[in-house]
Amino acid sequence: MILQRRPFQSLPFDGVDRFPRVRRRHTEIELGSGSTIRHLVMDIHTPSEPANQRERRVTADVTADSVHIVKTDGAGTLRHNFATNGAVAMAHVPQMYSLYELYFDAAFARAAALNRVAGDTVQLRQFYIDREFDRFPLHHGVVRLLSGNRAEIQHDWLAGTGQATFDSAGRMLTYSGARTTYLVGAARVASQPDIRSVADKWEALEAANGGVRQLSPRDTVRSSIGDVSITIDYSRPLARGRVLLGNVIPYDRVWRTGANAATQFTTSAAVRLLGLQLSAGTYTLWTVPHQNGVDLIVNGQAGQ
Numbered sequence: 117m118i119l120q121r122r123p124f125q126s127l128p129f130d131g132v133d134r135f136p137r138v139r140r141r142h143t144e145i146e147l148g149s150g151s152t153i154r155h156l157v158m159d160i161h162t163p164s165e166p167a168n169q170r171e172r173r174v175t176a177d178v179t180a181d182s183v184h185i186v187k188t189d190g191a192g193t194l195r196h197n198f199a200t201n202g203a204v205a206m207a208h209v210p211q212m213y214s215l216y217e218l219y220f221d222a223a224f225a226r227a228a229a230l231n232r233v234a235g236d237t238v239q240l241r242q243f244y245i246d247r248e249f250d251r252f253p254l255h256h257g258v259v260r261l262l263s264g265n266r267a268e269i270q271h272d273w274l275a276g277t278g279q280a281t282f283d284s285a286g287r288m289l290t291y292s293g294a295r296t297t298y299l300v301g302a303a304r305v306a307s308q309p310d311i312r313s314v315a316d317k318w319e320a321l322e323a324a325n326g327g328v329r330q331l332s333p334r335d336t337v338r339s340s341i342g343d344v345s346i347t348i349d350y351s352r353p354l355a356r357g358r359v360l361l362g363n364v365i366p367y368d369r370v371w372r373t374g375a376n377a378a379t380q381f382t383t384s385a386a387v388r389l390l391g392l393q394l395s396a397g398t399y400t401l402w403t404v405p406h407q408n409g410v411d412l413i414v415n416g417q418a419g420q
Contacts (some may be wrong), residue, residue, distance in 0.1 A: 133211040137164050138322050140315045141212070150225035151218065151372055152204055153178050158245060164321050165247075166191075174245050178205050183243050183254065198254040200241050206257070208242040210273065213302045216280070217288040218269055223259035224286060234263040249273075252377075253372070274298070275371060276364045291387040295364055297375055334376070345386060349403075350379035361405055370413065373403045380418055387415065 121126045128144040140161040148154035156176040163170060168190030177184045183205050185196040197207075202227055206219045208351060223238040240257040244250075257271035269278040276296030291302040352372050365371050367386045372378040376398040381389075387398050392414055402413035 119254060130311050131212060131214060132311055132318060134318060134322075135210045137162055138315065138318045139246070140311075141209075143214075145218075148178070150229065151206070151221040152225075153207060153218070153222075156207055160246070162247075164322060171248070172247070176207060183241075185243060186248065187247075193220070194250055196243075198241075198243060200254065203239060203241045205241045205243060205254070208246060208257075208271065208273070209245050210298060211300065212293055213288070216269070216278075216291060216302075219257065219269065220280060220282070220288060221286060223267070224261075226355065227259075227261055230289055232261060234261050236261050248404075272372075273376075275375070276366070295366075297364060318415060334352075343385065345384040347382045348379065348388070350376065351375040362407070365405060367406055368404065371403050372400050376392060378402065378415075381414070 128142065131141050131143070133139055133141070140148065141158055143156065143158045145153055146155040150344075153176065155178070156174070158174045160172045160174065161170060162172070170190040172190075173188060174188075174371065175186045178200075181200055183196075183198045183200060183201055185194075185198075187194040187196075191246075191356070204222050206222055207215055208219070209215055219240070219242075223240060226232075226238050226240075227236065230238075238259045238261070241254050242257045246254055246353075247279050255272035259271065260268040262268060265282045265284065267280050269280065274296050276293075276295075278291060278293050278298075279298050280291045281288055285292070287304065291300075293300040321369045327346050334351045336347070339346050361367070362389055380398055381401050382398040383394060383396055391411055397416075398418045400416055400418055404411040
């Protein structure tokens with residue numbers, strides 16, 4: 117094992133993040149054995165949402181084999197029940213790195229229990245908090261243990277690989293998303309920042325800019341070939357100064373082909389696509405980019 121894991125404290129914490137909306141959060145988590153989440157309550161204030169959706173409470177109860185989630189705001193209540201089949205299930209918010217640290221901590225605990233060493237991977241499942249993810253099921257995450265108090269993370273909503281460093285007690289010191297679709301860097305600070313002033317500044321900037329702007333805007337392409345209607349629904353990953361293929365998007369690994377949700381392909385009738393016979397319906401398009409060429413994967417499951 118690469119780290120001597122410390123017991124993770126169960127404490128309430130406050131934060132503010134932007135993805136792309138600005139959100140203030142107050143979170144309380146009860147931890148079970150192995151730094152797993154037993155019970156989570158998160159109160160979320162999103163000033164750019166409609167009035168009846170600005171205040172939301174999310175609760176999650178995690179057992180040995182399932183996750184029960186309740187999301188409540190002025191628009192109503194959503195309930196989700198997911199089977200984990202015994203896997204470790206962690207909460208995921210894209211830009212909330214206190215949860216990323218807990219994600220790693222649970223992976224280290226599982227690695228220790230399985231006698232994993234540097235170079236090995238630990239499989240986890242992740243459930244989602246925010247409204248953008250309300251229609252998505254439980255997804256997969258992978259933490260890879262590295263030497264030198266380091267680890268990497270990949271999951272179904274992250275194109276690329278996030279990298280983190282830790283101290284000898286297992287506390288996350290830095291996180292880099294330079295090789296992911298989220299071009300971010302996070303570093304541990306010695307004292308609690310003034311969350312309220314940061315949130316006020318971000319909210320004012322969001323309002324001054326005319327609201328929320330997607331970093332990777334959603335787009336669609338529609339076409340008709342004879343009597344067949346075809347639609348492609350995708351998000352355009354903006355480079356923002358980065359090298360995408362071969363860096364953010366590694367060669368020889370499956371990519372969801374686009375930013376955010378996997379690209380969807382819908383046809384109104386049976387078609388033949390690059391030698392593949394497809395019935396009418398909706399599919400997701402995945403690719404494996406190589407330095408010379410690309411492999412296309414057509415998946416019959418949507419909503420990924």
